[in-house]
Amino acid sequence: MHKTTVIENIHSRKSVRKYTEEKVSDEDLLILVKAGMAAPTGKNRQPWHFITVVSRETLDIMAEELPYAKMLHNVSAAIVVCGDVERSPYWFLDCSVASQNILLAAEASGFGAVWTAAYPYEDRMGVVRKCLNLPDNIMPLNVIPVGYPAGAEKPKDKWDETKLHKDKW
DSSP states (O other): OOOOOHHHHHHHOOBOOOBOSOOOOHHHHHHHHHHHHTSOOGGGOOOEEEEEEOOHHHHHHHHHHSTTOGGGGGOSEEEEEEEETTTOTTHHHHHHHHHHHHHHHHHHTTOEEOOEEOTTOHHHHHHHHHHHTOOTTEEEEEEEEEEOBSSOOOOOOOOOGGGOOSSOO
16 A cells, blocks of 8 residues: 555545456455545434445446446446435435545555446436345445556546635635
């Protein structure tokens, strides 16, 4: 694992969609999920649930049925971030922050990862719900493929000074 400062890590994060065949270990997935659980959460409700998917069959089914997750065919693991709608009406906000922590932890650990949305698309949520046998109160936010990058992706420069406002609009 290479070390970077937090700011360098944030600016280095990129969406990786091409991976090598090297497997991600259960220990590494646990590190990423723990990073997700370290996220801030409204009223400390922690409505999140994380599913580590390592079944080749499940990864392939989701790759076939989710329109923007074809790269699941080429990874050994994915993390599905879900929220419990009974614990918080704002589950999707808390789970989004947890997802960002996972993506940053993946970057800091030398992995590639990318957010592929399930929520709010009924068809995509249905695929994930069916594949993972989710109970009715658990909503899938996203599927995050995790693997070793197959190339040297570059982060996008998203800085736009026109979107920074000082004191007033």
